[in-house]
Amino acid sequence: MQFVPHEYQQYAITHIMDHEASGLFLDMGLGKTVTTLTAIDELLFLGDVDKVLVIAPLRVAEDTWSTEIEKWDHLSHLRISKVLGKPKERIRAMNKPADIYVTNRESVEWLVKEYFDKWPFDMVVIDELSSFKSAKAIRFRSLKKVRPYFKRLVGLTGTPAPNSLIDLWPQLYLLDGGERLGKTISGFKQQYFRPGRMNGYIVYDWKLKDGGEDAIHQKIGDICISMMSKDYLNIPERVDNIINVNLPEDVKIKYKKLEKDLVIELEENDITAANAAVLTNKLLQMSNGAIYSEDKSVVEIHEEKLKVLLDLIEAANGKPVLIFYSFKHDFDRIVRYLKAKKLKAVGLKESSDIKKWNNAEIPILLVHPASAGHGLNLQYGGNIIIWFGLTWSLELYQQANARLHRQGQKKSVIVHHIVCKNTVDEDVMRALGNKEINQSALLEAVKARIKNIEITE
DSSP: OOOOOOHHHHHHHHHHHHOSEEEEEEOTTSOHHHHHHHHHHHHHHHTSOSOEEEEEOHHIIIIIHHHHHHHOGGGTTOOEEEEOSSHHHHHHHHTSOOSEEEEEGGGHHHHHHHHGGGOOOSEEEEESGGGGOOTTSHHHHHHHHHGGGOSEEEEEESOSOSSOGGGHHHHHHHHHTTTTTOSSHHHHHHHHEEEOSEETTEEOOEEEOTTHHHHHHHHHTTTEEEEOHHHHOOOOOEEEEEEEEOOOHHHHHHHHHHHHHSEEEETTEEEEOSSHHHHHHHHHHHHHTEEEOTTSOEEEOOOHHHHHHHHHHHHTTTOOEEEEOSSHHHHHHHHHHHHHTTOOOEEOOSHHHHHHHHTTOOSEEEEOGGGSOTTOOOTTTOSEEEESSOOSOHHHHHHHHTTTSSTTOOSOEEEEEEEETTSHHHHHHHHHHHHHHHHHHHHHHTBOOOTTOOOOO
C-alpha cells in the first residue's frame, strides 16, 4: 500500500527528524507507528542512525510494528528482528542482521545487563512512553543507565500524565537527560509542587504550585508535540452513560462495615483488609457483586450489576457488546449468569478472536482492560462498551475505550458505566474525570497547531 502522509503526519515526521529527543503525544488512531517508521527510514537512509531499538507492550512488539512494515510499500525493505521470548531466543534475534529490533518492556532489564558494555543502538523508540512514568521501576532505572549512548530517542504516548504531572519527570528524563525538568525527581517536585497531605515528614501527595502547570508546559513544549484525534480525524462521537445501581440494604450494611472496620464475616468467611489499598480493592469487588476470602475462595454477595448488564445487552437488540471486567470472578460470574439466560459470552484469548469479533461472529466479548491496550483494533465489530468493573488507571481506561472509538469506526460509540451508588465506584469515576481534565490541559498546552488541515477520509 502506498503511504501518502497527511499534513499532521508529515509535521510529526519532520519533528522527529529535527529533534534528537522528541515526545509525540499522539492520540489513538493518528498513525503513530507508520509516522515513526517513516522518520526512521529517512534517518537510516541519511546515515544519521544505524540500529534502532523499539520498546513496546508485548502484544504490540509481537505484531504491530512488523505488520506496519509489511503493510506500506515504502517500508517493505526495512529488516526487523523481534527480541522476544526466552533468553536464547532473544540472543538469537539480537545476532540477526536488522535495521529495527523490537522488544517488550519486560525485557529491558535483561537487554541492558546483557549489552551494557557493547550497546548497539543509536536510536531508541519507546512505544507508550507513559509506561516509564515511575522513577523507581526497574525498566526506567535500567534504560537510564544506557541513555547516554542514544543519539536519538522518540517517546510515543497518548497519555503522558495518566495520574498527575509528576508522572512526566521520568519520561522527560529519558528524553533529555534532565535538561528541562531537572536531574532528580525530588528537585522537580520542589520546584513545581508543594506538599499536600502529610504525616510528619511523609508526604502522601503533591499539589501544583501557582503557575507550576504552565511552567512545566513551557519547559517541554520545544521537544514535545501533541495531536488529538478530534482535531484531525472524522470519528463518530462517543456518548458516555452512567447507570446507577442501588445495593440491597443488607449489602449496604456489610459494605459500610468493611469500609469502617476493615473486616466482615460473609458465609462463615472472614474478609479482612490490611491497608487502604487492599480495602479499596475489596470494596470494588463488593460493588461488582463478589469478593475473594482469605483462602482465595469466591464469596458471592449480590447480582445487581449482573441484572443491569443483562438489561443493557437486551437493549442492544442483538448488536455486539464489548464488556470490560476487573476481577477473575467477574468474568466467571458474567459468563455463568448470561449462560443461564441463554446468552453466550466469550473472553479474548487469541488473535483469531479479534478477527471473529470484527466479523460480527462474537455477540458478547469479555476483555480485561489490561489486555485490551495498545495495538488492538476492535472498531469494526461493534460500537457498544459496558464497564462492568472500573479501573483506577486513566491510561487503561482511555486505551480500552479507544479499541472501539478510533479511526475506522462508522457509528457513535456508546460507553456504559455500571456504577454502584455511594460506593468506591463513584470515587473511581470522579478520579478518572479529574485525571482526564488535568491531562487534557497538558495536551492542549503542547499541541501542535496546524492550520487549515482537512481530512477527507
